Amino acid sequence: MRKMNRVLVLLAVILLYHPVSAWTQSEPGVNGWIDKQIDDLLDKQLVGQNGQGSDKQRESPAADSRSTSLVDQSSATDFFSVAANVIPVTPGLSQFVSSTGSSGNTSGAAGSTTATASLYALLAGLNKVNPTDPKFYAEHVFSRRFSFTVGTAASTLATDNTDTPATVYGAKVLLINARELYTKANLARIKQAQEANANAAKASAALKLQVKKLIFAALNPASVDANGEPSHLDSFAAFIRDHLAGDANFQATLSSLSTETKKRIQTLIDNSLAAFSQERAVFQEKYDEISKAHQLSISYTADIRDAKGNNYHRVEMIFDYGLSPRINWTVNASGDYTDRKTSSDSKGGRFATSFQGNLTQPDSAWGKNPITLTFSGEGKWQTGQKPQYTFESKLTIPLVPGVELPLAYRYANRIAQINQTDSEARMGLAVDISRLAHAFK
């Protein structure tokens, strides 16, 4: 039965993970062709990289021992997300992937599920406003600093003194958010991007008309005046409609042009390139400056159990910094307190760090997130316990927009309380409700 479940899960992963083919195209006809020539030339000059924030935590808090996230990130989703660690530490799966064996003590527990919402999302819901509404977004900057988590976490007798699931409570406050669009510095960056966009629009409109006139003059020399301007406007309009506006017709027109005319078009494009090059450079620079900016937050998480079970409390400082457009670095420093009902309490500290890298480009702003690879390390020091060191590597695979499958492999030198090393595989499911809903619009 267990084998069959494993096969079904793997099958579901394979079936769900197929690339969504977007209908991607530029303007049709000559305009789209000019845009492509410009992009191709710029691609030769610059190798631009793009990324999408790997700083947003969509999984359960790290304080949940069944979370697929070893390290917490400074910002939660802007809106609302749900995380389920659907495959806890099953002995079969751990043995399947681990050569070091696994502990059965944490196995057999059910998974955990948490839901996180920002104060902003709650306000948008209460006001029945789309959370991306520009006016609402601009007026509620402060509310994006706060997020709340509730959920359940599995318990085991060995580590939690009960097998009744814990209730998870959490709150996070973003103290410093240099990635917020509405800071003075970022609004100034957006203004610079707007200016670059305006310069490119001006250059593009002029260039496209010049190219159209040049092609018309080359193929209709009797219909232009001494300056090469169309002398019959209706003929020019009909020429654009019939020979330049559509992709198929334009390809035929392009093929009929002489080498000399093609060279002249290329010269026109080359001479206009500066505005487009500047636009691309400014956008890349501003995007990097915003997306790599630092964030600092403070959070509190508690796993509260029944009368016999242990309660866990964690107060944590979280720092995020973009090392590059594709790599985010996170540091956690926390104070942990374990409230035991049948033995002495533990107090201690924890330090953790992780590097999250985007392996792919994002699909679109509201599409699938990139595939991310994360390497994390954590050290925990608590009274009455030997130090515990944990390492994790995690691959997060977006299934569809708003749904991600984190697959983690974790190794710990010992599990607190039972002095036993543990190596295990974990699988979860993270759902960003807003993003998912947007995909179905």
Place this chain on the structure above:
Amino acid sequence: MAVTRTPTVENPGVVRVATSKGQYLHFIVDAGGPIPIFTFASSAKGVLYEASDFPGHPKTKYEWDHLKNPSDIQQLDELELRLAFLTNAKYTCTVDLNDDAGNTTVVLQIDYAGTPMDKAPESFTVVIQ
């Protein structure tokens, strides 16, 4: 870097406007948010509008008329609406050909979705009749 461009009414490439009969163009840009960046430019007059020129920016709908004011009228003008996705992921652009009698024809209507580095230029030539 790829824009998903979905036309409901495809860009015709050239639009004839009989300004002498009261015809003019009406532009509508619907933006998903949070901060739209776009420019409306003319080959004859350069930049006509930026998103930030509109009262209430940032907002979900931007509208303006072109060729209603005689100073806008330029023969063989190339008009470009250039959308950027740095801080706004989705746009819908609609261009209507209106006249003073209240008649409206949709010239183009296109949905766009993109990633932060994307831009989507959309342009056509105006022939004044």
